[in-house]
Amino acid sequence: MTEPAANIPPRLQRCRATLACQPVAQAPLYTPAISCGVASALLGRPVHTGTGSLHFAEVAAWAEGVTAHDEFAARLPVDLVDVHRALDLDVLRMPWRMNAQPDARIDEFTFRFGPESGEHAIWQYQPVTADFSVSYQSPRLDPPEVRLRREVLRLEMTLADPMSAARTEIAPTLELWRRHGREFFVVGATAHIGVGLEPENLELMVTEPDLVRRWCLLQADFAIAVGRALIEAGCPPVIFGGGDLAGNQGPFYSPGMFRDLVLPGYVKALTELNRMGVHYFFRSDGNLWSLMDMLFAEAACPGYGETDRDATMTVTAVRARFPHLIIWGNVSSALLARGTAAAVRAQAEAALAEAGGRGYFQGCSNALIQGTPLENIRALFAAR
Numbered sequence: 095m096t097e098p099a100a101n102i103p104p105r106l107q108r109c110r111a112t113l114a115c116q117p118v119a120q121a122p123l124y125t126p127a128i129s130c131g132v133a134s135a136l137l138g139r140p141v142h143t144g145t146g147s148l149h150f151a152e153v154a155a156w157a158e159g160v161t162a163h164d165e166f167a168a169r170l171p172v173d174l175v176d177v178h179r180a181l182d183l184d185v186l187r188m189p190w191r192m193n194a195q196p197d198a199r200i201d202e203f204t205f206r207f208g209p210e211s212g213e214h215a216i217w218q219y220q221p222v223t224a225d226f227s228v229s230y231q232s233p234r235l236d237p238p239e240v241r242l243r244r245e246v247l248r249l250e251m252t253l254a255d256p257m258s259a260a261r262t263e264i265a266p267t268l269e270l271w272r273r274h275g276r277e278f279f280v281v282g283a284t285a286h287i288g289v290g291l292e293p294e295n296l297e298l299m300v301t302e303p304d305l306v307r308r309w310c311l312l313q314a315d316f317a318i319a320v321g322r323a324l325i326e327a328g329c330p331p332v333i334f335g336g337g338d339l340a341g342n343q344g345p346f347y348s349p350g351m352f353r354d355l356v357l358p359g360y361v362k363a364l365t366e367l368n369r370m371g372v373h374y375f376f377r378s379d380g381n382l383w384s385l386m387d388m389l390f391a392e393a394a395c396p397g398y399g400e401t402d403r404d405a406t407m408t409v410t411a412v413r414a415r416f417p418h419l420i421i422w423g424n425v426s427s428a429l430l431a432r433g434t435a436a437a438v439r440a441q442a443e444a445a446l447a448e449a450g451g452r453g454y455f456q457g458c459s460n461a462l463i464q465g466t467p468l469e470n471i472r473a474l475f476a477a478r
Contacts, residue, residue, distance in 0.1 A: 105184045109279035113332075113373050113397075115418045115453035120478045121446055122184035122279065124423060126377075126400065127461035129224045133177045136468055141173035142166070145461050146226035149192035150219040153205055153226075156195040163195075171270055178278060181475055185455065186274060187334075188267045188282025192226070208232070224464035238294035239302050242309065249312040256319035257326075264323050271329040281332040283324055285317035285374075287359045288337035291346060299351050310359030317363040321372035331372040334399070335363075340380025342405045349384045360393035373397055375422055379460060381405040390416045397422060402459050403441070404428055409448035421449065423457035425474055430458055431466045435473040442477035 102110075108118045127144035130151060134140050142151045155166035171188075178186050196205035197214070203221065208214025216230040234241070252259045267282035274280060287310055289295040299306050317333060324331040339345050345352065360376075367374045375397025376389055383406070389395050399422035401407050409424050424445045430438055446456060456478055462471060 103276055105277070106279055109184055109330075109455075112453060112455060113420060115420060117452045119451075121449065121451075121454050121456040123181070123475050123478060124183060124185035124187070124455040124457040125181075125462055126187070126423060126458065127189050128177060129462060129464040129466070131224060131464045132462050132466050132468070132471070133173070136180055136471070137176055141177060142170055143173055143177050144189035145224055145463065146219070147224040147464065148189060150203070150224075150226040152192055153194060153196055153217070154199075156193075157199040157205065171273070174270070175274055175278075181471070183475070184279055186270065186278035186280045188270050188280075190284065191266075204229075222464070238298055239305065242295070242298055242302065242305055246305065246309050246312060249309070249316065253312060253315050253319070256315065257323060259316065260319035260323035261327075263320055264327065264329075268327050268329055271327075275329065279330055281330055282334070283320050283332065284334045285313070285320045285363075286335060286337040287313045287317060287363060288339060288356055289347075291338055296347055299347060299355055303355055307355045307358060310356050311362060314359040314363035317374065318366045321367045321370055321374070324372060325370055331370070333367070333372060333374045334377060335374045335395075336376035336378050336399070338378045338380075340378055340382055340385075340405075342381055342402075344381045344384055349388070352385055353388055357388050357393060360389065360395065364393050364395055368394055368396065373420070375399045375420065377422075379405065382407060386412075386415060390419055396420055399423065400460050403445070404459070409445050409454060413448065413450075418453065420453045420455075422455045423459055424448075424454070425456075425458050427458045427460040427463060427466075430470045430474060431463050433470065435467070435469045438470045439473040439477055442474050446477060 108120060109122045111118050112122055129145040130142050130147035133143040142148050152166060155163045196207050198206040200206060203219040205217045206214055213235050214232050215228050217226060218229040219226045264283045267280065271280035289299060289306060317335060320333055364374060373396055376395045377399040379400050379402045397420040401421050401424045403424050403426050409421055412419060412421060425442050429441060
């Protein structure tokens with residue numbers, strides 16, 4: 095039975111209307127991620143919310159043991175809700191996490207994954223920028239094509255029981271929705287399709303094209319299962335998809351390779367997800383003009399996130415070619431971090447005007463990164 099519109103909270107009404115590209119009096123407010131340092135400054139106490147700072151905090155908790163990690167996992171949704179309430183956001187997103195236990199903690203900011211005497215990676219946190227990434231990778235034991243075949247086999251085994259894996263993927267988001275789904279539009283399920291930016295994967299697009307294409311098609315099968323799990327659970331059927339593949343000058347590999355190897359995965363996934371009514375949105379920074387027709391016309395992807403205003407992907411320009419595309423944030427994260435509150439407010443108001451009151455979630459293009467002034471964040475969300 096459909097719930098009467100009068101019983102639906104205003105936040106949910108405007109989010110649902112925005113996904114349908116219907117007019118709204120106020121654009122719903124959303125941020126892809128907010129760094130722990132910025133969130134802590136906002137609330138006046140240490141909190142964990144997102145970006146590399148969240149990944150570091152979770153790995154550090156794992157390094158202290160299972161009990162410490164359990165306490166971290168229990169605290170995370172409390173912190174997220176408190177920050178979203180403080181900013182009066184409409185969309186509550188379960189952030190991307192790094193739920194991985196290190197083999198060793200080397201110092202305060204450095205961890206080893208894998209045996210010291212075997213294949214391993216050293217991860218290091220940079221407190222100033224809140225980046226957490228690999229600083230050293232030991233020599234690989236197997237060539238890239240062997241590792242990719244192993245990943246393809248893992249996916250094939252996972253997809254022997256796809257719904258089990260999909261339910262595991264959506265479990266944290268589902269729990270957040272059950273607790274707070276009347277207060278916020280709760281999202282967070284992810285299902286990426288693509289090859290990423292690892293140099294060895296880009297090389298495999300040349301040396302093992304059939305294997306790469308197979309990999310992307312299997313990712314599509316998993317995305318379809320995630321969509322079915324969301325529909326089954328009854329929570330907002332939204333999937334954070336895509337995957338970084340471009341800079342300000344364009345994609346890091348040719349549009350022809352995208353068409354041949356990656357696009358078939360999107361066509362397969364979106365044919366089924368669109369039929370089910372699942373909103374899948376493609377996310378990547380950078381200039382995507384050479385891929386736009388493939389993604390949003392041929393594959394019919396209904397949404398576009400991390401829409402990079404600094405790379406010419408403005409609401410005006412995107413809507414000129416795709417009038418009904420749903421856009422998730424378009425205010426420059428760089429401007430938010432380094433500009434003035436007046437400049438942020440002006441750009442936020444420009445994005446809203448370009449959207450024309452429909453199909454746009456007001457927010458930043460990427461994240462509220464470490465060091466972003468609080469007055470700039472307030473200026474962003476004051477414009478709606």
